[in-house]
Amino acid sequence: xxxxxxxxxxxxxxxxxxxxxxxxxxxxxxxxxxxxxxxxxxxxxxxxxxxxxxxxxxxxxxxxxxxxxxxxxxxxxxxxxxxxxxxxxxxxxxxxxxxxxxxxxxxxxxxxxxxxxxxxxxxxxxxxxxxxxxxxxxxxxxxxxxxxxxxxxxxxxxxxxxxxxxxxxxxxxxxxxxxxxxxxxxxxxxxxxxxxxxxxxxxxxxxxxxxxxxxxxxxxxxxxxxxxxxxxxxxxxxxxxxxxxxxxxxxxxxxxxxxxxxxxxxxxxxxxxxxxxxxxxxxxxxxxxxxxxxxxxxxxxxxxxxxxxxxxxxxxxxxxxxxxxxxxxxxxxxxxxxxxxxxxxxxxxxxxxx
Numbered sequence: 001x002x003x004x005x006x007x008x009x010x011x012x013x014x015x016x017x018x019x020x021x022x023x024x025x026x027x028x029x030x031x032x033x034x035x036x037x038x039x040x041x042x043x044x045x046x047x048x049x050x051x052x053x054x055x056x057x058x059x060x061x062x063x064x065x066x067x068x069x070x071x072x073x074x075x076x077x078x079x080x081x082x083x084x085x086x087x088x089x090x091x092x093x094x095x096x097x098x099x100x101x102x103x104x105x106x107x108x109x110x111x112x113x114x115x116x117x118x119x120x121x122x123x124x125x126x127x128x129x130x131x132x133x134x135x136x137x138x139x140x141x142x143x144x145x146x147x148x149x150x151x152x153x154x155x156x157x158x159x160x161x162x163x164x165x166x167x168x169x170x171x172x173x174x175x176x177x178x179x180x181x182x183x184x185x186x187x188x189x190x191x192x193x194x195x196x197x198x199x200x201x202x203x204x205x206x207x208x209x210x211x212x213x214x215x216x217x218x219x220x221x222x223x224x225x226x227x228x229x230x231x232x233x234x235x236x237x238x239x240x241x242x243x244x245x246x247x248x249x250x251x252x253x254x255x256x257x258x259x260x261x262x263x264x265x266x267x268x269x270x271x272x273x274x275x276x277x278x279x280x281x282x283x284x285x286x287x288x289x290x291x292x293x294x295x296x297x298x299x300x301x302x303x304x305x306x307x308x309x310x311x312x313x314x315x316x317x318x319x320x321x322x323x324x325x326x327x328x329x330x331x332x333x334x335x336x337x338x339x340x341x342x343x344x345x346x347x348x349x350x351x352x353x354x
Contacts, residue, residue: 109140
């Protein structure tokens, strides 16, 4: 239901750092994670739906809010057909500087101010194009805060390149990619350090909120500071280092991307099965469930998991319990899960199984 706090369907666990003692009381959420189902905007209609507009843009109760898009230049260029972030009618600033900006100009993340103003009360051309043509394409995330652009830019730059706790090297942290942002930022809601580190603008007391698209733009997740946010951290935060706990959440992003890809492919191959599910969210959950079954069967390779899904879609879940299928799976020479699913696929293709 729209507006309800949720746990994302991506199997990201409720976060505990592992160091704090267990409490008999419910853990505190330092961030509110709220899901919104969105109506489809018809071609030729408004450039943004009223519901999404009310989530993203300031109201009379918050006239000082600024709205930013953190966008991936490569993903945007793939849609537009050319790099255009240097010729827009919006304020734009690259999150890379110096040699990195020169070298990776057309693939770097950028911060774009899309706040409507007196001159552009309905938003800039860039803003309208993003919501009418690029929303749902996974090119970036929305940030909402009273902080000025230079403060937000400085804050975000702290996270573009980070160290890992088990390595001396540096890693690129693609937090602006919705497929990374959704599981990660939803997952840190009970992690005091990370909640404060990301959702309070560095050097200010201004809070940040996010709007992250998913499900092809038919839904978004809104992440805001909760009533407990100011209880999170009292002492200065140490330098940011990606720990194993961070990596657990980021692996959830890998799973999310795989599920999304398989779900889109499966929609094209089995539209009659997709039609049984009332929303994209439920369809993704069904694909995720089948992937979980494939993992339980010991399948780990992308190819094998896709074969398992294809067989399940074509033959139904009962296929795996059939006596003739079990006889094949029990053959001694098929001594790995990968060999088993390959043998079944071959027999199905040859017509030896129906």
